[in-house]
Amino acid sequence: MTQHVVNVLLSGVFHASILFLVAAGLQVVFGVQKIFNLACGSFYALGAYAGVSAVGWYAGAGGPPALFILPLALAGLAVGAVGIVVERGLLSFVYDRDETFQLLLTFAVVLMMEDAIRMIWGTSPRSTSGLYLTYGQVRILGAVVPVYNLIVIAASLAIALSIGWLLTRTTFGRIMRATADNREMAEALGVDMRRVYAKVFTLGTALGTLGGALVIPATAAMSEMGIELIVEAFAVVVIGGLGSMRGAFVGALAVGVLRSIAISVYPELEMLLIYLIVIGVLVARPRGLFGGAAA
Amino acid sequence: MRSSRRQFLQLLGVGTGAAAATGIDVPSGFAQAAGPVKIGVLAIRAGIAAPVGAAGLRGTEWWAERVNKAGGILGRPVQLVVEEESNPKDTVERYRKLVLQDKVEVVLGGISTGVTLALGPVAEDLGTPWLSWDGTTQKGVEETMPSPKWAFKSVDNEVEAIVAGILTPKHFKGVKRVAGIGNDYSYGHDCWESYQAVLKRYIPDVKFVLELFPKLGVTDFTSHIAAIQQSKADLLMCSFWSGDATIIMKQAAAVSLFKTMKGVFTTAGGVHDSLKKEFTPEGLLLGYNTMYFDDPKGSPLLKQFVREYKAKYNEYPPYECDHAFFNAESYKAAVEKAAGPAKKWPEKAQVVKALEGIEVESLSGRRSWREDHVQMCNFYQGITTHKNGYDFVTISPIEVVSTRQAMKPPGTKLFEWINSWKI
Numbered sequence: 001m002t003q004h005v006v007n008v009l010l011s012g013v014f015h016a017s018i019l020f021l022v023a024a025g026l027q028v029v030f031g032v033q034k035i036f037n038l039a040c041g042s043f044y045a046l047g048a049y050a051g052v053s054a055v056g057w058y059a060g061a062g063g064p065p066a067l068f069i070l071p072l073a074l075a076g077l078a079v080g081a082v083g084i085v086v087e088r089g090l091l092s093f094v095y096d097r098d099e100t101f102q103l104l105l106t107f108a109v110v111l112m113m114e115d116a117i118r119m120i121w122g123t124s125p126r127s128t129s130g131l132y133l134t135y136g137q138v139r140i141l142g143a144v145v146p147v148y149n150l151i152v153i154a155a156s157l158a159i160a161l162s163i164g165w166l167l168t169r170t171t172f173g174r175i176m177r178a179t180a181d182n183r184e185m186a187e188a189l190g191v192d193m194r195r196v197y198a199k200v201f202t203l204g205t206a207l208g209t210l211g212g213a214l215v216i217p218a219t220a221a222m223s224e225m226g227i228e229l230i231v232e233a234f235a236v237v238v239i240g241g242l243g244s245m246r247g248a249f250v251g252a253l254a255v256g257v258l259r260s261i262a263i264s265v266y267p268e269l270e271m272l273l274i275y276l277i278v279i280g281v282l283v284a285r286p287r288g289l290f291g292g293a294a295a
Numbered sequence: 296m297r298s299s300r301r302q303f304l305q306l307l308g309v310g311t312g313a314a315a316a317t318g319i320d321v322p323s324g325f326a327q328a329a330g331p332v333k334i335g336v337l338a339i340r341a342g343i344a345a346p347v348g349a350a351g352l353r354g355t356e357w358w359a360e361r362v363n364k365a366g367g368i369l370g371r372p373v374q375l376v377v378e379e380e381s382n383p384k385d386t387v388e389r390y391r392k393l394v395l396q397d398k399v400e401v402v403l404g405g406i407s408t409g410v411t412l413a414l415g416p417v418a419e420d421l422g423t424p425w426l427s428w429d430g431t432t433q434k435g436v437e438e439t440m441p442s443p444k445w446a447f448k449s450v451d452n453e454v455e456a457i458v459a460g461i462l463t464p465k466h467f468k469g470v471k472r473v474a475g476i477g478n479d480y481s482y483g484h485d486c487w488e489s490y491q492a493v494l495k496r497y498i499p500d501v502k503f504v505l506e507l508f509p510k511l512g513v514t515d516f517t518s519h520i521a522a523i524q525q526s527k528a529d530l531l532m533c534s535f536w537s538g539d540a541t542i543i544m545k546q547a548a549a550v551s552l553f554k555t556m557k558g559v560f561t562t563a564g565g566v567h568d569s570l571k572k573e574f575t576p577e578g579l580l581l582g583y584n585t586m587y588f589d590d591p592k593g594s595p596l597l598k599q600f601v602r603e604y605k606a607k608y609n610e611y612p613p614y615e616c617d618h619a620f621f622n623a624e625s626y627k628a629a630v631e632k633a634a635g636p637a638k639k640w641p642e643k644a645q646v647v648k649a650l651e652g653i654e655v656e657s658l659s660g661r662r663s664w665r666e667d668h669v670q671m672c673n674f675y676q677g678i679t680t681h682k683n684g685y686d687f688v689t690i691s692p693i694e695v696v697s698t699r700q701a702m703k704p705p706g707t708k709l710f711e712w713i714n715s716w717k718i
Contacts, residue, residue, distance in 0.1 A: 004525045007550075011517035018515070114341075123345035124610075125538025125566070129686075130573025132545055146549035149517070218546060219514040220538040220569070224342060228512045260518035264525060267507050 003142035008264045009257060010140070014149045014218075016256025017156035021211030022229055023236040023248040024163060029204035031180045031243035033197055035091065036099070038106040040208045040233065041226030042113035043082070047212025048221040049117055050079040052126045055217070065134050068217075069151065076213025080206025087201035092194070110226070117223045127220035152214050159207070160249055167245065176200060180243065232259075238278045241288025250289060331374035332367070334359075334623070335393035337404035339380045343511055343537045347406055347565065347615045348380065351428045353608065354616030354658070355403060357600060358623040368627050369638055380406060383413035390414055394421045400643065403622045405430040406615070408452060408481065412439065418446040424647050426622040429615060431669075436485050436709040445647060447668040449618060451702050453709065455582045456486035456534060458674045458696045459561040460493025465694075466580055466678060467530060467557045470494075472504045474528035476519060476543070478535065479508035486534040486561060492713045504528050509539075516543045520552060529556060536562035541569040548574035564675070567688075568611050572681045575688045579679045586617035586659040587675035589689050597658045611685075614659075618670070621657035625664060628655045667705040671698045 026040045054075030055068050063071065086109060094101045135147035167173040178186045179196055187193050212221075219225075236255050240247025255274055262269040281288060336355055339348030359373045367373055376397045378389040386405075393399045402418070402425045405411040411430025418425035419440075426447040432440040436453050440446060463470065473494065477483025487506060494501055505526035507519050520543070523531055531552070535543060540563035547553060553576045563570060564583030587593075588601050588611045600620075604612040629649035633641035641649070654663035662672040674697075677690025703712045 004521070007521035007524060008518065011521045014517055015515050118341070118345070123340075123349055125346070125541060125569065127538075127541055127545070127569055129571045130545075130548075132549055133574060137549065137551070144550045148549070215515070218517075218549070219542045220545075222343065222512070222514065222538045223345075224512055225514050228510070228514065260521065263507065263518040264522040267505075267519075267522065270509075 004264070006141045006143035006145070008260050010143070010145055010149065010153075012257035012260030013153055013253070014256075015259060016252045017153045018211050018215045019229065019232055019236055019256055020156055020160065020248055020252035021207050021214070023233045023240070023252050024160070024245060025204040025207035025211075026233055026237055027240075027243055027245055027248045028163075028176075028207070029201055030237075031245070032176050032200045033091075033095075034099075035102045035106065037201075037204065038103065038230065039086070039109035039113065040204065041228075041230030042110045043080075043205045043208030043226075044212040044229055045117060045221065045223065045226035046079055046082065046113060047076045047209030048216045048219075048225060049121050049126060049212075050075045050209065051213030051216040052128055052221050053121075054213075055128045055131060059131075065131065068128075068131050068134065072213050072217070073155075073210065076210035077206055079213075080202060080209045082209075083202035083205025084198055086205070087198050091201065092197070095197075113226075114223050121221070121223075123223070125220040125222045128217050132217040146218070148217055152218070155214060156211075159210070160245075163245055172199070232274070235274050235278050238288060239281050241291030244288065244290035247288050247290035330371065332371045333374050333376055333397060333399040334626070335390075335397060335399035335402035335404075336375050336377045337380040337386060337390065337393075337402065338377060339406050341379075341381065344406055346537070347429070347613070350613050350615035351404060351406065351619040352377065353604065354612070354619035355623055357603065357616075358620050362623075362627060368630050369634055369640060371640075380404060380410055383410045386410045387413050387417050390417055390425075391421065394423045399423070401426065401626050401646070403619065403626070404428050405449075408433060411448070415440050415443065415446045415448070419443060421445075423643055424626070424650065426626060426650075428618040428622060435481060436489065441667065441706065443668050445643075447622075447650060447664060448670070450585070450670045450672065450698055451709075452482055453485045453489035454698060454702050455561045455584055455674055455676075456490040456532075457493050457701045457713070458676055458694075459532070459559050459580060459582055460490045460497070461696060461701065462580060462676055462694055463494055463530070463532075463559055464497040470498060470501065470530045470557065472502050472526070472528045473530045473532060474505040474507075474523050474526045475503065475532045476507040476509070476516075476523070476535070477533065478511045478539070480511060483508055483534055487532070489709065489713070490532050490534075490559075490561070492710055496713060496716055496718050511537075511539075513539065514542055516546050519543075520546055520550060523556075524550070524552065530559060531556055532559045532561070533563070534561045536565040538566065538569070540566050544570060545574045548576070553579065561676075565613050565615070567613065568685070570679075570687050572686060572688055575679060577679050577681055577688070579688075580676060581679050581688070581690055582674065582676040583690070584614035585662075585672045585674060586612070586614040587677075587690070587693060588612050589683070590659075590675065590693060594656070594658075594660060596656060597660075600658050612658075617658040617662075617672075621655065621662045621670065621672070624655045624657060625650060625653055625662075629653055665705065669702070669705075671702075673697050674701065 022044050029037045051072045054071045058071040132148055137144050236251035240251030262273045338352040363372050380386050405427040406429040408430045411427050415432040424445050427449050429449045431448045475487045477487050558579040561582045629646050633645040633649040650664050651666050665671050673695045677693040679688040680691045683689045703709050
């Protein structure tokens with residue numbers, strides 16, 4: 001029984017770790033720029049594909065398998081640079097437009113990225129063969145747990161703490177929070193909004209691409225993998241509160257673990273349970289658990 | 296795969312074909328008799344089934360090249376007009392365009408049963424033969440078009456699950472508790488129901504302890520695997536056929552699931568070369584649908600195809616190539632049969648008559664059309680092995696089960712038929 005509880009909880013937390021990274025990307029962009037970035041799921045897929053390529057190249061160049069996580073994470077972070085292109089090349093033109101335009105634009109990015117991925121990497125699912133098993137397994141209270149899952153959980157936790165530190169302890173974090181609170185005032189005080197927006201959007205993108213890269217050894221890259229995750233990320237932000245980083249953390253954990261429990265106890269409830277909670281939160285606390293707090 | 300989404304006229308013939316390619320006007324009667332034979336092809340190009348669509352298209356293109364090199368059909372070169380299969384509504388529109396505007400002689404293709412259910416009545420209405428690669432006109436496991444005139448349909452969806460149900464007790468002794476996982480749509484549910492029905496016939500006291508139906512496109516099954524471990528099943532049946540088959544295999548390996556559990560993967564042979572030895576154990580039952588690329592008893596045609604496919608795409612071909620090849624080859628044979636000794640190009644209705652019951656050499660061996668327009672063929676399944684020269688698993692021994700044994704006969708109800716078996 002303990003073994004089963006550990007299995008269920010850890011698989012839920014593993015799912016939550018990835019979900020958190022994507023949702024955090026969504027939150028940071030919304031918090032500061034007030035743009036609901038549907039493309040965060042596509043960035044996740046892009047990171048996954050870049051991860052497959054990087055690891056393939058690394059293995060081909062004879063790199064030691066135990067260190068594959070380094071090129072993987074670097075590739076994930078590097079393709080985050082696509083954020084600057086999307087922000088400067090597309091979004092910067094619609095900041096003053098109605099939110100619907102912004103939403104449509106990010107949806108267009110979703111479709112374009114899916115096609116771009118298909119053109120670059122083809123239609124077949126791509127996978128990193130057996131790298132997932134490189135780090136072996138550990139036994140925790142009788143349950144067999146892949147070490148790689150624990151690495152992803154730890155990485156996600158470290159990123160969450162770094163974001164917390166960035167937001168509360170650094171000048172850039174203070175600027176971000178100030179902008180989230182009152183853009184005009186921040187601008188009047190001399191904040192260069194173009195740079196802040198470019199940096200924030202790139203940060204949001206890199207969180208998504210890193211999430212995709214980190215998950216890829218455990219799964220396979222498929223061009224539409226982002227769509228599946230974005231739906232869950234919506235649930236996370238509604239439960240946690242739109243724009244809140246703590247909300248993303250708690251929301252992801254709630255969705256990941258509840259999904260896992262539902263699959264184990266009553267699989268038909270998998271999605272239903274999550275959306276029942278979403279509805280509950282919307283009715284009882286429309287701004288989410290941490291809504292209204294600064295980014 | 297480098298073509299536009301809307302329309303792609305691929306002119307594979309030379310000589311007579313060039314007139315059509317350059318748009319030179321030719322009298323229609325002449326074009327009808329001597330111009331290229333236009334063949335419409337519907338292929339999925341996007342989404343989870345895009346690799347399946349690509350395989351079907353590649354099989355068709357290989358067939359067309361081969362036919363054109365040998366002089367075409369009754370001397371007419373073959374010209375493929377490729378359209379995309381997407382959702383039912385748009386695909387029906389493209390189907391109409393192929394028939395009414397491009398004036399194709401026949402339409403080949405159709406993979407998703409959601410789409411082909413809609414295409415069936417349209418094909419009947421437009422009076423042009425339609426040969427489906429992989430789609431049926433079944434609602435669930437029951438036929439909706441028992442006696443079509445123009446529509447020719449694929450093997451019943453659930454056959455591979457039935458084959459796996461027949462082979463399970465043969466290869467795995469002492470199975471008492473079975474868990475199932477499949478995609479949450481008709482195919483996944485139908486396969487699971489059929490597999491259970493068959494297994495119950497062979498092992499009457501078998502218990503089905505868990506059923507999981509994640510949505511198509513899910514990429515994290517760690518929670519599902521936790522539930523499967525908890526179910527204490529001694530066998531897992533899985534009908535995944537796309538990237539998810541690879542993913543669950545990998546995630547199962549990470550917790551050594553198949554050290555304590557047998558595994559039946561009815562359809563994962565569709566992504567066979569992604570099932571790397573590193574994470575796919577020996578001893579699973581794996582289904583390759585209707586074509587096994589590495590069949591040592593395979594025909595010279597299969598061996599040539601596998602060799603050329605590998606050289607061109609750096610992959611080993613999956614079964615959809617064979618469905619597609621069979622469709623095209625059977626059309627050619629039917630035209631030639633209907634033309635008779637005079638070699639006069641036949642009317643479409645004559646071609647349809649000739650197709651009924653016709654048997655041709657396909658990549659996987661002899662295949663035929665049943666009188667009620669359903670494909671008849673063999674299914675290949677077997678036990679996974681690492682003893683090969685690839686980095687992925689293959690099967691040995693290979694089990695070959697015919698649709699004559701594993702597909703419900705015309706006019707019968709699936710479960711009544713299974714329950715009537717004498718075992």
